[in-house]
Amino acid sequence: PGRFGVWVGLQPDAVAVDGLSYREVGARSDRLARVLAETGVRTGDRVGVCLERGPDLVVALLAVLKAGAAYVPLDPHYPRERLEFIASDTGLQVALAETDPQGPCTELGLKVVTMDAAPHQPERELPAIDADQAAYVIHTSGSTGRPKGVVVTHRNVGALIDATRGEFNLGPHDVWTLFHSFAFDFSVWEIFGCLLTGGRLIVVPYWTARDPEEFHTLLTREAVTVLNQTPTAFSQLLTAQAFTRTDLAVRLLIFGGESLDTALLLPWFDRYPATRCRPVNMYGITETTVHCTWRTLTRHDALHPTRSVGRPLPGWHLHVLDEHGHPTPTGVPGEIHISGAGVTRGYHNRPELTTQRFLPHTTHHTRLYRTGDRGRFLTNGELEHLGRLDDQVKIRGHRIELGEIRTVLLEDPDIHAAAVVVHHPNTPTARLDAYIVTTHPHTNTHHITQRLTQRLPHHLQPATLTT
DSSP: HHHHHHHHHHHHTTTETTTTHHHHHHHHHHHHHHHHHHHTTOOOOOOEEEEEEHHHHHHHHHHHHTTTTTEEEOOOOOOOHHHHHHHTTTTEEEEEEETTTSSSSTTOOOOEEEOOOOSSTOOOOOOOOOOSEEEEEEEEEOOOOOOEEEEEHHHHHHHHHHHHHHHHSSTTHHHHHHOTTTTTTTHHHHHHHHHHHEEEEEOOOGGGOOOOOHHHHHHHHOOOOOEEOHHHHHHHTTTTTGGGGGGOOHHHHHHHHSOOOOOGGHHHOOOOOOOEEEEOOOOGGGGGGOOEEEEEEEHHHHHHHHEEEEOOOOOEEEEOOOOTTTBTTTTEEEEEEEEEEEOOOEEEHHHHHHHHHEEEEETTTEEEEEEEEEEEEOTOOOOOEESSSSSSEEETTTEEEEHHHHHHHHHHHEEEEEEEEESSSSSSEEEEEEEEEEETTTTOOOOHHHHHHSSSSSGGGGEEOOO
Protein backbone atom coordinates (compact mmCIF):
# COMPACT_ATOMS: atom_id res chain seq x y z
CA PRO A 1 0.00 0.00 0.00
CA GLY A 2 2.87 2.37 0.74
CA ARG A 3 4.25 2.02 -2.77
CA PHE A 4 0.84 2.78 -4.24
CA GLY A 5 0.63 5.81 -1.95
CA VAL A 6 3.85 7.16 -3.45
CA TRP A 7 2.18 7.29 -6.85
CA VAL A 8 -0.92 8.91 -5.35
CA GLY A 9 1.39 11.69 -4.18
CA LEU A 10 3.35 11.92 -7.44
CA GLN A 11 0.42 11.89 -9.86
CA PRO A 12 -2.89 12.21 -7.99
CA ASP A 13 -4.91 13.13 -11.07
CA ALA A 14 -3.47 10.48 -13.40
CA VAL A 15 -5.87 7.68 -14.30
CA ALA A 16 -5.19 4.51 -12.29
CA VAL A 17 -8.04 2.10 -13.09
CA ASP A 18 -10.85 2.41 -15.63
CA GLY A 19 -11.27 6.19 -15.33
CA LEU A 20 -10.60 6.42 -11.59
CA SER A 21 -7.63 8.61 -10.69
CA TYR A 22 -4.87 7.58 -8.32
CA ARG A 23 -6.32 10.04 -5.78
CA GLU A 24 -9.80 8.51 -6.09
CA VAL A 25 -8.57 4.92 -5.81
CA GLY A 26 -6.43 5.90 -2.83
CA ALA A 27 -9.30 7.68 -1.05
CA ARG A 28 -11.85 4.95 -1.74
CA SER A 29 -9.53 2.18 -0.59
CA ASP A 30 -8.62 4.17 2.55
CA ARG A 31 -12.30 4.59 3.36
CA LEU A 32 -13.04 0.91 2.85
CA ALA A 33 -9.98 -0.12 4.87
CA ARG A 34 -11.35 1.89 7.80
CA VAL A 35 -14.71 0.13 7.45
CA LEU A 36 -12.91 -3.22 7.62
CA ALA A 37 -11.04 -2.10 10.74
CA GLU A 38 -14.31 -1.05 12.37
CA THR A 39 -15.75 -4.45 11.44
CA GLY A 40 -13.02 -6.07 13.51
CA VAL A 41 -10.39 -6.88 10.88
CA ARG A 42 -6.93 -6.78 12.42
CA THR A 43 -3.37 -7.05 11.18
CA GLY A 44 -2.66 -10.58 9.97
CA ASP A 45 -6.31 -11.48 9.35
CA ARG A 46 -7.62 -12.76 6.04
CA VAL A 47 -10.49 -11.10 4.20
CA GLY A 48 -12.44 -12.60 1.32
CA VAL A 49 -13.04 -10.57 -1.83
CA CYS A 50 -16.03 -11.67 -3.91
CA LEU A 51 -16.48 -9.19 -6.74
CA GLU A 52 -16.91 -9.21 -10.49
CA ARG A 53 -14.21 -7.64 -12.63
CA GLY A 54 -14.18 -3.86 -12.50
CA PRO A 55 -12.48 -0.93 -10.75
CA ASP A 56 -14.21 -1.87 -7.47
CA LEU A 57 -12.23 -5.12 -7.43
CA VAL A 58 -8.92 -3.25 -7.45
CA VAL A 59 -10.17 -0.82 -4.78
CA ALA A 60 -11.21 -3.78 -2.62
CA LEU A 61 -7.84 -5.53 -2.87
CA LEU A 62 -6.01 -2.35 -1.88
CA ALA A 63 -8.44 -1.80 1.01
CA VAL A 64 -7.76 -5.25 2.44
CA LEU A 65 -4.02 -4.66 2.25
CA LYS A 66 -4.31 -1.22 3.86
CA ALA A 67 -6.29 -2.78 6.71
CA GLY A 68 -3.26 -5.00 7.40
CA ALA A 69 -4.98 -8.15 6.19
CA ALA A 70 -4.38 -10.59 3.33
CA TYR A 71 -6.94 -10.86 0.58
CA VAL A 72 -8.43 -14.22 -0.37
CA PRO A 73 -9.98 -14.36 -3.85
CA LEU A 74 -13.53 -15.72 -3.94
CA ASP A 75 -14.18 -15.73 -7.67
CA PRO A 76 -17.97 -15.34 -8.05
CA HIS A 77 -17.83 -17.67 -11.07
CA TYR A 78 -16.58 -20.56 -8.90
CA PRO A 79 -19.04 -23.21 -7.65
CA ARG A 80 -20.49 -22.60 -4.21
CA GLU A 81 -18.79 -25.68 -2.72
CA ARG A 82 -15.39 -24.42 -3.87
CA LEU A 83 -16.03 -21.01 -2.32
CA GLU A 84 -17.19 -22.67 0.91
CA PHE A 85 -13.99 -24.70 1.05
CA ILE A 86 -11.76 -21.66 0.49
CA ALA A 87 -13.64 -19.65 3.12
CA SER A 88 -13.38 -22.49 5.65
CA ASP A 89 -9.77 -23.32 4.83
CA THR A 90 -8.59 -19.74 5.39
CA GLY A 91 -10.85 -19.09 8.39
CA LEU A 92 -12.64 -16.18 6.76
CA GLN A 93 -14.99 -14.11 8.89
CA VAL A 94 -15.41 -11.08 6.63
CA ALA A 95 -15.75 -10.60 2.87
CA LEU A 96 -16.00 -7.60 0.59
CA ALA A 97 -18.80 -8.18 -1.91
CA GLU A 98 -21.36 -6.60 -4.20
CA THR A 99 -24.41 -4.88 -2.79
CA ASP A 100 -26.52 -7.58 -4.50
CA PRO A 101 -28.29 -9.51 -1.70
CA GLN A 102 -28.41 -12.57 -3.99
CA GLY A 103 -24.67 -12.53 -4.70
CA PRO A 104 -22.69 -15.80 -4.59
CA CYS A 105 -20.94 -14.93 -1.32
CA THR A 106 -24.02 -14.10 0.72
CA GLU A 107 -24.57 -17.77 1.55
CA LEU A 108 -21.08 -18.45 2.89
CA GLY A 109 -21.88 -17.41 6.44
CA LEU A 110 -19.51 -14.44 6.33
CA LYS A 111 -20.03 -10.89 7.45
CA VAL A 112 -20.37 -9.05 4.15
CA VAL A 113 -19.01 -5.53 3.78
CA THR A 114 -20.34 -3.84 0.67
CA MET A 115 -18.35 -1.49 -1.52
CA ASP A 116 -20.56 1.50 -0.66
CA ALA A 117 -19.99 1.17 3.09
CA ALA A 118 -18.72 4.27 4.92
CA PRO A 119 -16.65 4.33 8.12
CA HIS A 120 -17.97 5.86 11.36
CA GLN A 121 -14.48 7.26 12.02
CA PRO A 122 -13.27 8.71 8.69
CA GLU A 123 -9.96 9.81 10.21
CA ARG A 124 -9.15 6.50 11.86
CA GLU A 125 -5.45 5.72 11.56
CA LEU A 126 -4.65 2.68 9.46
CA PRO A 127 -2.05 0.17 10.65
CA ALA A 128 1.57 0.19 9.53
CA ILE A 129 2.33 -2.66 7.13
CA ASP A 130 5.32 -4.93 7.66
CA ALA A 131 6.90 -6.35 4.51
CA ASP A 132 6.74 -9.88 5.91
CA GLN A 133 2.97 -9.77 6.44
CA ALA A 134 0.84 -11.88 4.14
CA ALA A 135 -0.57 -9.95 1.19
CA TYR A 136 -2.78 -12.64 -0.32
CA VAL A 137 -3.67 -16.33 -0.17
CA ILE A 138 -4.36 -17.94 -3.56
CA HIS A 139 -5.53 -21.54 -3.80
CA THR A 140 -4.10 -23.95 -6.33
CA SER A 141 -5.26 -27.42 -7.29
CA GLY A 142 -4.41 -30.21 -4.83
CA SER A 143 -3.64 -33.82 -5.77
CA THR A 144 -5.67 -35.17 -2.84
CA GLY A 145 -8.82 -33.30 -3.87
CA ARG A 146 -8.12 -30.54 -1.35
CA PRO A 147 -6.91 -27.24 -2.84
CA LYS A 148 -3.96 -25.65 -1.08
CA GLY A 149 -3.68 -21.96 -0.21
CA VAL A 150 -0.33 -20.33 -0.97
CA VAL A 151 0.59 -17.49 1.41
CA VAL A 152 2.46 -14.68 -0.35
CA THR A 153 3.94 -11.67 1.46
CA HIS A 154 4.29 -7.98 0.64
CA ARG A 155 8.05 -8.51 0.46
CA ASN A 156 7.59 -11.21 -2.21
CA VAL A 157 5.46 -8.93 -4.40
CA GLY A 158 7.74 -5.95 -3.88
CA ALA A 159 10.74 -8.03 -4.92
CA LEU A 160 8.99 -9.02 -8.16
CA ILE A 161 8.33 -5.39 -9.06
CA ASP A 162 11.86 -4.32 -8.13
CA ALA A 163 13.37 -7.13 -10.21
CA THR A 164 11.47 -6.24 -13.39
CA ARG A 165 10.77 -2.50 -13.33
CA GLY A 166 14.12 -1.34 -14.69
CA GLU A 167 14.65 -4.03 -17.31
CA PHE A 168 11.14 -3.58 -18.69
CA ASN A 169 11.16 0.22 -18.29
CA LEU A 170 7.81 0.13 -16.52
CA GLY A 171 6.31 3.48 -15.68
CA PRO A 172 3.48 6.04 -16.01
CA HIS A 173 3.68 5.85 -19.80
CA ASP A 174 2.32 2.29 -19.77
CA VAL A 175 -1.22 0.97 -20.16
CA TRP A 176 -1.85 -2.55 -18.83
CA THR A 177 -4.81 -4.92 -18.95
CA LEU A 178 -6.21 -7.00 -16.11
CA PHE A 179 -7.15 -9.96 -18.30
CA HIS A 180 -7.02 -12.86 -15.85
CA SER A 181 -9.19 -13.90 -12.92
CA PHE A 182 -7.93 -12.47 -9.63
CA ALA A 183 -7.95 -16.07 -8.33
CA PHE A 184 -5.10 -16.75 -10.80
CA ASP A 185 -1.79 -15.25 -9.66
CA PHE A 186 -0.98 -13.82 -13.11
CA SER A 187 -3.43 -11.10 -11.98
CA VAL A 188 -1.06 -10.09 -9.17
CA TRP A 189 1.54 -9.16 -11.77
CA GLU A 190 -1.04 -7.36 -13.91
CA ILE A 191 -2.50 -5.29 -11.07
CA PHE A 192 0.57 -4.44 -9.02
CA GLY A 193 3.06 -4.44 -11.87
CA CYS A 194 0.93 -1.61 -13.22
CA LEU A 195 -0.15 0.35 -10.15
CA LEU A 196 3.17 0.16 -8.30
CA THR A 197 4.95 1.67 -11.33
CA GLY A 198 2.41 4.42 -12.02
CA GLY A 199 0.69 2.86 -15.03
CA ARG A 200 -2.95 2.88 -16.15
CA LEU A 201 -4.90 -0.36 -15.70
CA ILE A 202 -7.76 -1.45 -17.96
CA VAL A 203 -9.97 -4.14 -16.42
CA VAL A 204 -11.07 -6.51 -19.19
CA PRO A 205 -14.73 -7.55 -18.81
CA TYR A 206 -15.31 -11.27 -18.31
CA TRP A 207 -16.89 -11.90 -21.71
CA THR A 208 -14.51 -9.60 -23.57
CA ALA A 209 -11.64 -11.77 -22.32
CA ARG A 210 -13.33 -14.71 -24.04
CA ASP A 211 -13.94 -12.96 -27.37
CA PRO A 212 -10.74 -12.37 -29.41
CA GLU A 213 -12.41 -9.74 -31.61
CA GLU A 214 -13.72 -7.75 -28.67
CA PHE A 215 -10.42 -8.04 -26.84
CA HIS A 216 -8.43 -6.85 -29.86
CA THR A 217 -10.78 -3.88 -30.16
CA LEU A 218 -10.18 -3.04 -26.50
CA LEU A 219 -6.39 -3.28 -26.93
CA THR A 220 -6.58 -0.89 -29.88
CA ARG A 221 -9.01 1.56 -28.29
CA GLU A 222 -7.08 1.84 -25.02
CA ALA A 223 -3.62 1.85 -26.68
CA VAL A 224 -2.43 -0.93 -24.36
CA THR A 225 1.38 -1.10 -24.13
CA VAL A 226 1.94 -4.03 -21.73
CA LEU A 227 0.06 -7.21 -22.58
CA ASN A 228 0.18 -10.37 -20.45
CA GLN A 229 -1.14 -13.59 -21.94
CA THR A 230 -1.10 -17.33 -21.53
CA PRO A 231 -0.06 -18.97 -24.82
CA THR A 232 -3.57 -20.40 -25.17
CA ALA A 233 -5.24 -16.99 -24.88
CA PHE A 234 -2.65 -15.45 -27.20
CA SER A 235 -3.27 -18.09 -29.89
CA GLN A 236 -6.93 -17.09 -29.85
CA LEU A 237 -6.06 -13.39 -30.12
CA LEU A 238 -4.10 -14.14 -33.30
CA THR A 239 -7.30 -15.47 -34.89
CA ALA A 240 -9.08 -12.12 -34.59
CA GLN A 241 -9.82 -10.64 -37.99
CA ALA A 242 -8.68 -7.26 -36.70
CA PHE A 243 -5.19 -8.69 -36.04
CA THR A 244 -4.22 -8.33 -39.70
CA ARG A 245 -5.92 -4.94 -40.15
CA THR A 246 -5.37 -2.85 -37.02
CA ASP A 247 -2.07 -1.96 -35.38
CA LEU A 248 -1.61 -2.34 -31.65
CA ALA A 249 0.50 -0.14 -29.37
CA VAL A 250 1.86 -3.13 -27.41
CA ARG A 251 5.58 -2.67 -26.69
CA LEU A 252 5.97 -5.49 -24.13
CA LEU A 253 4.31 -8.89 -24.54
CA ILE A 254 4.65 -11.20 -21.54
CA PHE A 255 3.89 -14.92 -21.73
CA GLY A 256 3.26 -16.94 -18.58
CA GLY A 257 1.09 -19.55 -16.95
CA GLU A 258 1.91 -22.49 -19.23
CA SER A 259 4.47 -23.85 -21.69
CA LEU A 260 4.98 -21.77 -24.81
CA ASP A 261 5.43 -23.18 -28.31
CA THR A 262 7.57 -20.38 -29.73
CA ALA A 263 6.44 -21.19 -33.29
CA LEU A 264 3.16 -19.56 -32.27
CA LEU A 265 4.91 -16.18 -32.53
CA LEU A 266 5.61 -16.21 -36.27
CA PRO A 267 2.45 -14.26 -37.25
CA TRP A 268 3.17 -11.79 -34.46
CA PHE A 269 6.73 -11.14 -35.65
CA ASP A 270 5.41 -10.62 -39.18
CA ARG A 271 3.39 -7.65 -37.93
CA TYR A 272 5.39 -6.56 -34.90
CA PRO A 273 9.16 -6.98 -35.33
CA ALA A 274 11.49 -6.81 -32.32
CA THR A 275 12.05 -3.09 -32.97
CA ARG A 276 8.38 -2.44 -32.14
CA CYS A 277 7.55 -4.99 -29.45
CA ARG A 278 9.58 -7.12 -27.04
CA PRO A 279 8.06 -10.57 -26.40
CA VAL A 280 9.26 -12.22 -23.19
CA ASN A 281 8.63 -15.75 -21.92
CA MET A 282 8.43 -15.88 -18.12
CA TYR A 283 8.37 -19.17 -16.22
CA GLY A 284 6.97 -19.11 -12.73
CA ILE A 285 4.90 -20.73 -10.02
CA THR A 286 2.45 -19.38 -7.44
CA GLU A 287 4.76 -20.58 -4.65
CA THR A 288 7.61 -18.40 -6.01
CA THR A 289 5.51 -15.26 -6.66
CA VAL A 290 4.20 -15.41 -10.22
CA HIS A 291 7.45 -15.23 -12.24
CA CYS A 292 10.99 -16.42 -11.62
CA THR A 293 12.71 -16.43 -15.04
CA TRP A 294 12.68 -14.38 -18.21
CA ARG A 295 13.78 -14.84 -21.78
CA THR A 296 13.36 -12.33 -24.60
CA LEU A 297 12.05 -14.09 -27.70
CA THR A 298 13.24 -13.50 -31.26
CA ARG A 299 12.13 -14.44 -34.73
CA HIS A 300 14.85 -17.09 -34.66
CA ASP A 301 13.07 -18.71 -31.69
CA ALA A 302 9.84 -18.82 -33.67
CA LEU A 303 11.57 -20.43 -36.64
CA HIS A 304 13.56 -22.82 -34.45
CA PRO A 305 11.31 -23.61 -31.45
CA THR A 306 12.97 -23.70 -28.04
CA ARG A 307 11.88 -24.86 -24.59
CA SER A 308 14.31 -22.54 -22.84
CA VAL A 309 12.71 -20.32 -20.19
CA GLY A 310 15.86 -18.26 -19.82
CA ARG A 311 17.63 -17.06 -16.71
CA PRO A 312 16.40 -16.17 -13.23
CA LEU A 313 15.09 -12.75 -12.31
CA PRO A 314 17.46 -10.68 -10.14
CA GLY A 315 17.08 -12.04 -6.59
CA TRP A 316 15.76 -15.44 -7.73
CA HIS A 317 18.00 -18.50 -8.06
CA LEU A 318 17.52 -21.71 -10.05
CA HIS A 319 18.75 -25.17 -9.09
CA VAL A 320 18.42 -28.45 -10.97
CA LEU A 321 18.85 -31.32 -8.51
CA ASP A 322 18.86 -35.11 -8.82
CA GLU A 323 16.85 -37.50 -6.62
CA HIS A 324 19.50 -37.20 -3.88
CA GLY A 325 19.37 -33.41 -3.83
CA HIS A 326 22.68 -32.94 -5.65
CA PRO A 327 23.13 -30.48 -8.54
CA THR A 328 23.04 -32.13 -11.96
CA PRO A 329 25.73 -31.38 -14.57
CA THR A 330 24.91 -29.09 -17.49
CA GLY A 331 22.63 -30.91 -19.92
CA VAL A 332 21.48 -33.54 -17.42
CA PRO A 333 17.80 -33.34 -16.41
CA GLY A 334 16.63 -33.14 -12.82
CA GLU A 335 13.96 -31.47 -10.70
CA ILE A 336 13.84 -27.67 -10.83
CA HIS A 337 14.17 -26.00 -7.44
CA ILE A 338 13.87 -22.25 -6.80
CA SER A 339 15.32 -20.11 -4.03
CA GLY A 340 15.55 -16.40 -3.40
CA ALA A 341 13.30 -13.38 -3.05
CA GLY A 342 10.15 -14.92 -4.48
CA VAL A 343 9.92 -18.04 -2.33
CA THR A 344 6.71 -17.64 -0.38
CA ARG A 345 5.78 -18.46 3.19
CA GLY A 346 4.25 -21.83 2.31
CA TYR A 347 0.78 -23.37 2.42
CA HIS A 348 -1.84 -22.04 4.80
CA ASN A 349 -2.49 -24.52 7.60
CA ARG A 350 -0.64 -27.30 5.73
CA PRO A 351 2.60 -27.67 7.74
CA GLU A 352 3.38 -31.19 6.48
CA LEU A 353 2.96 -30.23 2.83
CA THR A 354 4.95 -27.04 3.40
CA THR A 355 7.78 -29.11 4.88
CA GLN A 356 7.70 -31.47 1.89
CA ARG A 357 7.83 -28.74 -0.76
CA PHE A 358 9.80 -25.93 0.94
CA LEU A 359 13.21 -27.30 1.85
CA PRO A 360 16.14 -25.84 3.80
CA HIS A 361 19.13 -24.99 1.61
CA THR A 362 22.05 -25.71 3.91
CA THR A 363 24.69 -24.18 1.63
CA HIS A 364 23.07 -20.77 1.32
CA HIS A 365 21.05 -20.79 4.59
CA THR A 366 17.81 -20.17 2.73
CA ARG A 367 14.81 -22.14 1.49
CA LEU A 368 14.29 -24.05 -1.74
CA TYR A 369 10.94 -24.68 -3.35
CA ARG A 370 10.59 -28.06 -5.06
CA THR A 371 8.61 -27.29 -8.20
CA GLY A 372 7.90 -30.83 -9.40
CA ASP A 373 9.01 -29.59 -12.83
CA ARG A 374 11.71 -31.35 -14.83
CA GLY A 375 14.45 -29.32 -16.46
CA ARG A 376 18.11 -28.96 -17.25
CA PHE A 377 20.67 -26.23 -17.67
CA LEU A 378 21.87 -25.55 -21.21
CA THR A 379 25.48 -24.73 -22.08
CA ASN A 380 24.56 -21.04 -22.38
CA GLY A 381 23.35 -21.00 -18.77
CA GLU A 382 19.64 -20.91 -19.60
CA LEU A 383 17.08 -23.29 -18.11
CA GLU A 384 15.22 -25.68 -20.38
CA HIS A 385 11.79 -26.72 -19.09
CA LEU A 386 11.03 -30.38 -19.79
CA GLY A 387 7.56 -30.85 -18.29
CA ARG A 388 6.33 -32.37 -15.05
CA LEU A 389 7.57 -35.19 -12.84
CA ASP A 390 4.02 -35.99 -11.70
CA ASP A 391 0.52 -35.83 -13.21
CA GLN A 392 0.03 -32.10 -12.71
CA VAL A 393 -0.81 -30.30 -15.95
CA LYS A 394 -1.44 -26.75 -17.07
CA ILE A 395 -4.36 -25.83 -19.30
CA ARG A 396 -4.97 -22.19 -20.25
CA GLY A 397 -2.58 -21.19 -17.49
CA HIS A 398 -4.37 -23.04 -14.69
CA ARG A 399 -2.47 -25.60 -12.62
CA ILE A 400 -4.51 -28.78 -12.57
CA GLU A 401 -3.86 -31.80 -10.40
CA LEU A 402 -5.55 -34.68 -12.22
CA GLY A 403 -5.73 -36.44 -8.87
CA GLU A 404 -8.06 -33.76 -7.52
CA ILE A 405 -10.61 -34.43 -10.27
CA ARG A 406 -10.24 -38.19 -9.84
CA THR A 407 -10.79 -37.87 -6.08
CA VAL A 408 -14.03 -35.95 -6.59
CA LEU A 409 -15.22 -38.57 -9.09
CA LEU A 410 -14.46 -41.45 -6.71
CA GLU A 411 -16.45 -39.83 -3.91
CA ASP A 412 -19.55 -40.80 -5.91
CA PRO A 413 -20.83 -44.23 -4.70
CA ASP A 414 -21.86 -45.11 -8.28
CA ILE A 415 -18.23 -44.89 -9.50
CA HIS A 416 -15.92 -47.86 -8.99
CA ALA A 417 -12.82 -46.53 -10.76
CA ALA A 418 -11.83 -43.31 -12.53
CA ALA A 419 -9.07 -41.82 -14.65
CA VAL A 420 -8.56 -38.32 -16.06
CA VAL A 421 -6.30 -37.58 -19.01
CA VAL A 422 -5.38 -34.53 -21.07
CA HIS A 423 -6.40 -34.58 -24.72
CA HIS A 424 -4.03 -32.61 -27.01
CA PRO A 425 -1.69 -31.49 -24.19
CA ASN A 426 0.35 -28.30 -24.61
CA THR A 427 -1.88 -27.03 -27.40
CA PRO A 428 -4.59 -24.35 -27.55
CA THR A 429 -7.19 -27.12 -27.89
CA ALA A 430 -6.08 -29.02 -24.77
CA ARG A 431 -8.96 -30.44 -22.74
CA LEU A 432 -9.66 -32.82 -19.87
CA ASP A 433 -11.31 -36.19 -20.58
CA ALA A 434 -12.63 -38.35 -17.74
CA TYR A 435 -13.18 -42.11 -17.88
CA ILE A 436 -15.15 -43.96 -15.23
CA VAL A 437 -16.15 -47.52 -14.34
CA THR A 438 -19.59 -47.51 -12.73
CA THR A 439 -21.01 -49.97 -10.24
CA HIS A 440 -24.12 -50.42 -12.42
CA PRO A 441 -24.08 -50.81 -16.22
CA HIS A 442 -26.87 -48.30 -16.83
CA THR A 443 -25.81 -45.54 -14.46
CA ASN A 444 -27.14 -42.12 -15.51
CA THR A 445 -24.12 -39.85 -15.82
CA HIS A 446 -26.16 -36.64 -15.63
CA HIS A 447 -25.97 -36.49 -11.85
CA ILE A 448 -22.21 -37.18 -12.01
CA THR A 449 -21.66 -34.27 -14.38
CA GLN A 450 -23.92 -32.07 -12.25
CA ARG A 451 -21.93 -32.96 -9.15
CA LEU A 452 -18.65 -32.06 -10.85
CA THR A 453 -20.13 -28.70 -11.81
CA GLN A 454 -21.11 -28.08 -8.18
CA ARG A 455 -17.73 -29.08 -6.78
CA LEU A 456 -15.10 -27.91 -9.28
CA PRO A 457 -14.29 -24.59 -10.98
CA HIS A 458 -14.84 -24.51 -14.73
CA HIS A 459 -11.15 -25.06 -15.55
CA LEU A 460 -11.17 -28.33 -13.55
CA GLN A 461 -14.29 -29.78 -15.14
CA PRO A 462 -13.73 -32.54 -17.74
CA ALA A 463 -14.90 -31.75 -21.25
CA THR A 464 -16.02 -35.35 -21.73
CA LEU A 465 -17.17 -38.15 -19.43
CA THR A 466 -16.93 -41.70 -20.76
CA THR A 467 -18.33 -44.74 -18.93
